[in-house]
Amino acid sequence: MNAVSDIANITGAVDEARLGTLVGDLAAFGARPDGGVDRQALTPEDFKSRRFLVDLARSYGAQAYRDSIGNLFFRRPGQDADAAPVVTGSHADSQPTGGRLDGAYGVCAGLEVLAALADSGVAHRRPIEVAVWTNEEGCRFAPGSMGASAFTEPSLLDGFLATADTTGRTVGEELAEADPLFADVPLRPLGTPVHAFVETHIEQGPVMADAGVTIGVVRGIQGTRWYEITVDGIAAHAGSTPRANRQDALRAATEIATGVYAAFDAGDERLRMTIGRLTVGPGSVNVVPEQVRMTVDVRHPEEAVLDAVEERLRELTAAHAGRARLERTMAMPPTGFDGRIRDTVREAARDLKLSAMEIDSGAFHDSLHLARHCPTGMIFVPSVDGLSHNPAEHTALSDLAAGTRVLAASLIRLAQN
Ligand SMILES: [Zn+2]
Missing domain, CATH: 3.30.70.360 (Alpha-Beta Plaits)
Known part of the structure; x- marks a missing residue:
C-alpha cells in the first residue's frame, strides 16, 4: 500500500457512531445528574474509568502499560519495534463541574484511531500509542498536569506522590491503593523517548464556533x-x-x-x-x-x-x-508548537476537505509539558458557545469525528518516517 491509500483507509475506518458511544461510555464514570461529569483525579470513578479504557484498548489489539505516576499507555506495535513511538492522548480526569469532553475527547479520539487501525490493518513503521495522563485538572491535587510533567521531568515524582488533597489523602496513597486493579498492566519508566506527540482537545472557547471552522491547528499555548x-x-x-x-x-x-x-x-x-x-x-x-x-x-x-x-x-x-x-x-512563558506537526495537521485537514484555522490555546494542556520532551502539536475542535468546565460543554459529534480523522491521518504520516 502507498502512503496516500493508507491515509484514505485509516480516515475511512474512523467510525463516528463508535466514537460517540465511547464518549458516552466514558462519561458514565462519575456521571452527574445534570449530564456533566465529576471524575476528579485518582478517585474510585477515575480508576474504574481507567480500567475500562485498559480493557477496551486491549480489545483493539493494543498493549497496555503504566508508569509510577499512574499514566497509562496503549501501544500498537509498529513494523520497527525499536523505533520511538508517535503518541496521542489527553487526560481522563475532570473538574467537579466537568463536561463529557474536556480531556476525555482526546483519549476517546486516540482509542478510536486504535480501533480504526485494527479494522483497516493499515501498517505503520513506528509504534502508535495513546496516553492517558494523570491529574491534568489539578482541582483535587495541585498542581495540574502531574502525569505529563512527571513523565517529562521525573525528578518531580517524589514531591507529587507526597501531595495531599484537602482530606489528607496523598497521590501516592491513592495510587498504591488502586495498584491491585492494574496488577496485569506492566510498569514502564518515566520519560521514555517519544518521536512526536499530538493531542486532540475541545477548544474550550468561542473562537472556532464563531468563525464556523471545524479544525484548529494550534500554534501554541499562550x-x-x-x-x-x-x-x-x-x-x-x-x-x-x-x-x-x-x-x-x-x-x-x-x-x-x-x-x-x-x-x-x-x-x-x-x-x-x-x-x-x-x-x-x-x-x-x-x-x-x-x-x-x-x-x-x-x-x-x-x-x-x-x-x-x-x-x-x-x-x-x-x-x-x-x-x-x-x-x-x-x-x-508561551509555548510554540512544532512547525512540522502543525504542517502535518494542516495538510491532513486540507486533504479531508475540512475548514481549518490557526489558533492559540487559551488554556494549559498536557501538551505544554510534552513540548519540552518531543515535537508536539494539538488539534482543536469547536466548543458550542465556548463552554467548558461546565456540564453543558458540547461539541457536535460530526466535529468530534472530523478531529479524529485529522488525528488518524496525522499519526499515520508521523509514524511512517
Ligand atoms: Zn483538558
Missing part, C-alpha cells in the same frame, strides 16, 4: 503572568475625615485598575487581562481603606507583549509613589 498589586493608605474615620486629609487605598487602587483596563483595551485581540481578586482592609463599612491587594492575570502568545504589559503595570503603580507596589507571583 504565556501567563500573575501579579499582585498592593496599595497602602491610612485607616481613618469615614465620618470625621475631610477629603483633603484622606489617604484612601481603594481610591488609588481603582485608579490603577482603570489603567489596567485601558492597557487591556489598547492591546491586540489576543491579549487577556483579568483583575480577579480585590481584598480591601480593614474591610469595614465606615473606615477609610488602609490597604488594598489586587491580582492581575495577563496572558498573550508573545513574550515581548507580556514584557510590555508588565512595564505598563510598573508605570501605573509607580504613579502612586511609595504607596503602591507590584509583585510578579507567577510566570509561565
Whole structure:
C-alpha cells in the first residue's frame, strides 16, 4: 500500500457512531445528574474509568502499560519495534463541574484511531500509542498536569506522590491503593523517548464556533503572568475625615485598575487581562481603606507583549509613589508548537476537505509539558458557545469525528518516517 491509500483507509475506518458511544461510555464514570461529569483525579470513578479504557484498548489489539505516576499507555506495535513511538492522548480526569469532553475527547479520539487501525490493518513503521495522563485538572491535587510533567521531568515524582488533597489523602496513597486493579498492566519508566506527540482537545472557547471552522491547528499555548498589586493608605474615620486629609487605598487602587483596563483595551485581540481578586482592609463599612491587594492575570502568545504589559503595570503603580507596589507571583512563558506537526495537521485537514484555522490555546494542556520532551502539536475542535468546565460543554459529534480523522491521518504520516 502507498502512503496516500493508507491515509484514505485509516480516515475511512474512523467510525463516528463508535466514537460517540465511547464518549458516552466514558462519561458514565462519575456521571452527574445534570449530564456533566465529576471524575476528579485518582478517585474510585477515575480508576474504574481507567480500567475500562485498559480493557477496551486491549480489545483493539493494543498493549497496555503504566508508569509510577499512574499514566497509562496503549501501544500498537509498529513494523520497527525499536523505533520511538508517535503518541496521542489527553487526560481522563475532570473538574467537579466537568463536561463529557474536556480531556476525555482526546483519549476517546486516540482509542478510536486504535480501533480504526485494527479494522483497516493499515501498517505503520513506528509504534502508535495513546496516553492517558494523570491529574491534568489539578482541582483535587495541585498542581495540574502531574502525569505529563512527571513523565517529562521525573525528578518531580517524589514531591507529587507526597501531595495531599484537602482530606489528607496523598497521590501516592491513592495510587498504591488502586495498584491491585492494574496488577496485569506492566510498569514502564518515566520519560521514555517519544518521536512526536499530538493531542486532540475541545477548544474550550468561542473562537472556532464563531468563525464556523471545524479544525484548529494550534500554534501554541499562550504565556501567563500573575501579579499582585498592593496599595497602602491610612485607616481613618469615614465620618470625621475631610477629603483633603484622606489617604484612601481603594481610591488609588481603582485608579490603577482603570489603567489596567485601558492597557487591556489598547492591546491586540489576543491579549487577556483579568483583575480577579480585590481584598480591601480593614474591610469595614465606615473606615477609610488602609490597604488594598489586587491580582492581575495577563496572558498573550508573545513574550515581548507580556514584557510590555508588565512595564505598563510598573508605570501605573509607580504613579502612586511609595504607596503602591507590584509583585510578579507567577510566570509561565508561551509555548510554540512544532512547525512540522502543525504542517502535518494542516495538510491532513486540507486533504479531508475540512475548514481549518490557526489558533492559540487559551488554556494549559498536557501538551505544554510534552513540548519540552518531543515535537508536539494539538488539534482543536469547536466548543458550542465556548463552554467548558461546565456540564453543558458540547461539541457536535460530526466535529468530534472530523478531529479524529485529522488525528488518524496525522499519526499515520508521523509514524511512517
Ligand atoms: Zn483538558
